[in-house]
Amino acid sequence: MIRFVARENVPRWLNFVVPLASVVLAMIVAGIMLAATGHNPLTTYQHIVQASLTQPGAFSQTLVSMTPLMFTGLAAAIAFRMRLWNIGGEGQLYWGAIGASGAGLYFHGLPGWLLIPVMMAAGLLAGMLWASIPGFLRAYFNTNEILTTLMLNYVAANVMYYLIFDSTSYWRDLVSPSARVFPQGKNLPANASWPALQIGSLTIPFGLIFAVVLAVLLWGMIRGTRYGFEMRVLADSPAAGKYAGIRTRRKVLSLMAISGGIAGLGGASQVGDFSHVLDPRGLEQAGFGYTGIVVAALARYNPVAVVVTSFFIGMLVNAGFALQGPGFPIGLTGTMEGILLFCVLGAEIFTRHRLEIRLPHARPKTQVPAPPAPVRPVAHGGGMS
Amino acid sequence: MGDYPATAPGQPASPRGGTSAPGQAETAPDDSANVPAIAARGITKRFPGVVANSQVEFEVLPGEIHTLLGENGAGKTTLCNVLTGLYRPDEGYVEVGGEPFRFHSPRDAHQAGIFMVHQHFRLVQPLTVAENVILGWSQQRGMWFSPRRVEREVAEVAEKFQMPIDPGAKIWQLSVGEQQRVEILKALYRGARILILDEPTTVLTSQEVRQLFTTLRGMAAAGTSVVFISHKLPEVLAVSDRVTVLRAGRSVGTRQTADTDARSLAHMMVGRDIVLTRRPSAARNQLGETVLALQDVSATGDLGTPALSGVSLQVRAGEIVGVAGVAGNGQRELAEVIAGERPATSGTVTIAGMPQRGTPWEAIDAGLGYVPEERLGVGVAPGMTIADNLVLKSYREGGPILRAKQGLQTAAELIERFSIVARGPKTIARELSGGNIQRLLLARELSGHPKVLIAASPTRGLDVAATDTVRRLLAQSAGESVGVLLISEDLDEILDLSDRIAVMYRGRVVGVVDRDDADIDRIGLMMAGVGS
Numbered sequence: 001m002i003r004f005v006a007r008e009n010v011p012r013w014l015n016f017v018v019p020l021a022s023v024v025l026a027m028i029v030a031g032i033m034l035a036a037t038g039h040n041p042l043t044t045y046q047h048i049v050q051a052s053l054t055q056p057g058a059f060s061q062t063l064v065s066m067t068p069l070m071f072t073g074l075a076a077a078i079a080f081r082m083r084l085w086n087i088g089g090e091g092q093l094y095w096g097a098i099g100a101s102g103a104g105l106y107f108h109g110l111p112g113w114l115l116i117p118v119m120m121a122a123g124l125l126a127g128m129l130w131a132s133i134p135g136f137l138r139a140y141f142n143t144n145e146i147l148t149t150l151m152l153n154y155v156a157a158n159v160m161y162y163l164i165f166d167s168t169s170y171w172r173d174l175v176s177p178s179a180r181v182f183p184q185g186k187n188l189p190a191n192a193s194w195p196a197l198q199i200g201s202l203t204i205p206f207g208l209i210f211a212v213v214l215a216v217l218l219w220g221m222i223r224g225t226r227y228g229f230e231m232r233v234l235a236d237s238p239a240a241g242k243y244a245g246i247r248t249r250r251k252v253l254s255l256m257a258i259s260g261g262i263a264g265l266g267g268a269s270q271v272g273d274f275s276h277v278l279d280p281r282g283l284e285q286a287g288f289g290y291t292g293i294v295v296a297a298l299a300r301y302n303p304v305a306v307v308v309t310s311f312f313i314g315m316l317v318n319a320g321f322a323l324q325g326p327g328f329p330i331g332l333t334g335t336m337e338g339i340l341l342f343c344v345l346g347a348e349i350f351t352r353h354r355l356e357i358r359l360p361h362a363r364p365k366t367q368v369p370a371p372p373a374p375v376r377p378v379a380h381g382g383g384m385s
Numbered sequence: 386m387g388d389y390p391a392t393a394p395g396q397p398a399s400p401r402g403g404t405s406a407p408g409q410a411e412t413a414p415d416d417s418a419n420v421p422a423i424a425a426r427g428i429t430k431r432f433p434g435v436v437a438n439s440q441v442e443f444e445v446l447p448g449e450i451h452t453l454l455g456e457n458g459a460g461k462t463t464l465c466n467v468l469t470g471l472y473r474p475d476e477g478y479v480e481v482g483g484e485p486f487r488f489h490s491p492r493d494a495h496q497a498g499i500f501m502v503h504q505h506f507r508l509v510q511p512l513t514v515a516e517n518v519i520l521g522w523s524q525q526r527g528m529w530f531s532p533r534r535v536e537r538e539v540a541e542v543a544e545k546f547q548m549p550i551d552p553g554a555k556i557w558q559l560s561v562g563e564q565q566r567v568e569i570l571k572a573l574y575r576g577a578r579i580l581i582l583d584e585p586t587t588v589l590t591s592q593e594v595r596q597l598f599t600t601l602r603g604m605a606a607a608g609t610s611v612v613f614i615s616h617k618l619p620e621v622l623a624v625s626d627r628v629t630v631l632r633a634g635r636s637v638g639t640r641q642t643a644d645t646d647a648r649s650l651a652h653m654m655v656g657r658d659i660v661l662t663r664r665p666s667a668a669r670n671q672l673g674e675t676v677l678a679l680q681d682v683s684a685t686g687d688l689g690t691p692a693l694s695g696v697s698l699q700v701r702a703g704e705i706v707g708v709a710g711v712a713g714n715g716q717r718e719l720a721e722v723i724a725g726e727r728p729a730t731s732g733t734v735t736i737a738g739m740p741q742r743g744t745p746w747e748a749i750d751a752g753l754g755y756v757p758e759e760r761l762g763v764g765v766a767p768g769m770t771i772a773d774n775l776v777l778k779s780y781r782e783g784g785p786i787l788r789a790k791q792g793l794q795t796a797a798e799l800i801e802r803f804s805i806v807a808r809g810p811k812t813i814a815r816e817l818s819g820g821n822i823q824r825l826l827l828a829r830e831l832s833g834h835p836k837v838l839i840a841a842s843p844t845r846g847l848d849v850a851a852t853d854t855v856r857r858l859l860a861q862s863a864g865e866s867v868g869v870l871l872i873s874e875d876l877d878e879i880l881d882l883s884d885r886i887a888v889m890y891r892g893r894v895v896g897v898v899d900r901d902d903a904d905i906d907r908i909g910l911m912m913a914g915v916g917s
Contacts, residue, residue, distance in 0.1 A: 224786055224787050224789065225785050225786055225787060226780055226781065226784075226785050226786070226787060227785065228787075229773070229776075229780050229787055232769065232773070233766050233769065233773075233777065236766040236767065236768040236769050237762050237763070237766045237767060237768070239759075239762055239763045240762065240763055240764070240765065240766040240767075240777070241766075242726060242745060243724070243726065243745060243755070243757060243763050243764060244745070244749075244777045244778050245744075245745040245746035245748075245749040245750075245778065246746075247746065
């Protein structure tokens with residue numbers, strides 16, 4: 001008989017060893033899958049490392065891939081930490097992109113040092129407002145936020161498509177020749193492009209630097225502020241939070257807004273750092289919001305760990321583009337991501353529990369001398385009445 | 386405590402007791418009436434910091450109603466959880482039908498015919514009675530089952546044991562007493578040979594209690610063994626054939642009901658003649674102003690039924706007011722309304738002169754300390770550290786940044802002052818024993834210098850030392866001009882500590898008496914809804 005027994009104390013080292021071991025396990029399982037589909041696992045892994053780290057420009061490209069994932073990962077981590085299942089990072093990111101691109105276009109006359117903060121504020125605000133809808137419903141009507149945030153993702157996507165494809169909105173480019181062939185958004189002015197830090201051949205996007213600072217700030221907020229303390233109490237026991245006089249509804253609403261705002265910043269960074277245009281198709285296909293949930297889960301909702309896991313997933317995403325080809329369907333990288341997630345999350349049970357294996361039909365430990373009768377696990381059936 | 390030495394199967398360890406069970410079925414020769422249907426042999430069960438059962442000997446004969454009697458925390462529920470395979474004993478073993486029985490899961494217990502009716506029912510509210518009865522136990526093969534056939538079968542069992550119930554009714558439509566019948570039906574339908582009922586009468590009206598006893602006698606007559614858990618002596622004497630008394634986790638003896646009486650059972654249960662360690666009453670003229678006032682307060686319970694109706698109560702600074710009553714008569718709701726956790730549908734609550742609008746933060750700001758009935762999970766956040774739990778209410782003071790160092794220092798002082806046994810301020814609350822969790826809770830509430838303190842069942846389940854600490858702290862707070870509202874089912878505790886006693890019955894305060902001219906019999910009658 002095999003069963004899991006809850007540990008009374010979780011040793012600290014387990015928190016590091018178990019995730020590491022589960023990544024190794026994931027690599028083995030993914031290797032088996034690769035071999036089964038006719039790919040040499042070792043060369044594939046080598047390719048991944050080359051395409052995401054060692055090739056010229058690959059490392060910078062990985063940093064580009066991880067930037068939006070870090071925002072959505074932080075957004076998910078901070079909400080999930082308090083057991084608010086905001087899976088609306090996707091839609092909140094769209095709104096952030098809409099807000100930031102709108103601000104960039106409207107205030108095109110401002111100098112960059114002023115325009116960039118304005119764009120960030122617009123993205124943050126748009127994401128916050130969008131997330132406040134499910135936040136309000138959850139706080140005051142106890143509506144399931146998983147459903148509302150998910151559904152609002154589709155609404156947000158439709159709004160975004162409407163602005164570029166189905167209307168003559170402020171965002172849509174109606175003059176340039178290519179836009180007459182295929183609908184597209186207005187390009188943002190040059191002063192709306194966010195600066196990047198150049199170190200040798202390495203390019204570090206502004207959004208990435210900002211996200212790392214944000215991760216540290218969020219970590220500090222959880223650990224060292226009143227707000228974070230209330231979050232931790234409510235995460236641990238909502239009843240204790242209510243008992244301690246924490247205004248639960250406000251907390252739910254504000255945390256949803258913060259989470260949405262972070263995802264919205266991700267959308268702003270996408271516009272300001274990389275695309276310089278509101279691009280509905282690109283954003284939707286990338287699925288940053290959903291991948292951010294994976295990033296947060298791998299980080300076990302720890303904001304600082306999100307920096308590491310978003311880099312890891314960013315590598316995989318980036319390698320996926322490079323590996324993709326006739327012999328290597330894109331689905332395989334998705335499968336590898338899935339195996340990784342499955343192993344890491346599945347292994348979590350080993351930090352909280354230990355495996356107990358006992359042989360069946362073992363004799364009971366008795367203080368009294370055991371009676372002669374044999375041990376029977378199941379007593380006589382229904383011979384009575 | 387070897388009342389019953391281990392014996393080989395077939396040799397009775399004690400004479401057959403009781404005179405019920407006339408129509409007992411005896412099919413197999415080794416199933417004779419002298420072999421206990423189920424027995425605990427030298428059961429010891431330890432929890433962190435407590436020995437819940439120590440060398441317990443207990444046996445139930447076929448067709449017998451056997452009461453397990455003991456005070457709160459005597460180890461009755463633990464023993465039953467061992468008997469049903471929910472807990473694994475640290476020492477000793479369980480015997481079923483004269484042979485050692487090894488549980489792998491409660492399912493094995495069910496297959497052996499051992500069933501338990503818990504205090505909290507395990508029923509699926511939107512399903513019907515019949516559906517609940519067969520849930521997880523359908524004998525019908527294949528994908529389909531016929532609700533009508535099951536309903537008919539359930540109705541037959543109900544009829545046989547005189548349990549009026551509609552098998553097609555949905556659970557949420559039923560009263561508590563009826564829901565209990567469904568639990569019993571569940572066991573009977575599944576062929577229960579041993580049925581354990583954990584304090585089944587606490588939730589019932591007196592009429593329902595009589596009904597239950599009829600059912601139990603019918604079951605015993607049909608050969609089922611019944612284990613009845615209680616601490617109410619008149620019921621015990623009325624329904625059981627034999628009584629085994631547990632005290633502080635040990636079995637102190639077994640008596641034939643016919644050969645004993647309430648007084649000697651009470652003596653066995655408590656282990657002493659009631660010792661009076663009364664707190665001297667506060668002198669009238671030493672009392673301060675009224676710090677807690679309830680005026681015509683009504684509220685509804687979790688099920689939407691009236692739980693409090695027109696309660697008026699005053700507590701003055703420096704006095705302890707005890708609230709006595711059988712559990713479930715509105716005491717929990719009373720505490721929750723005062724603490725702002727449950728809205729009052731009418732009436733007013735005033736704490737230290739501040740009218741309350743019914744939110745926890747207002748009550749805390751007005752100076753309310755509250756020791757809730759549920760300590761771990763409400764009063765204490767289980768996964769957080771001692772230090773975090775100690776600032777659970779005071780963290781608001783100061784700026785938006787927490788002062789962690791100061792918190793740890795204060796925590797270390799409070800751990801020392803309230804003698805909380807723990808490795809340090811960073812110990813996780815969940816790892817503490819029950820007594821230390823309560824010390825932690827009181828340390829926080831009292832260090833916040835409350836004007837009013839509500840203590841709900843503050844000593845339930847605690848060991849002697851912790852109980853003593855808690856009572857001492859309550860008395861001490863009253864001495865420091867805190868107005869204390871003590872809600873407890875333990876009448877002795879209330880009599881020992883309170884200046885005045887309010888008795889609750891069915892959501893009403895049916896009487897308030899001064900402790901010094903309190904008459905236990907009269908309070909008992911008031912608790913039972915008789916006279917006031």
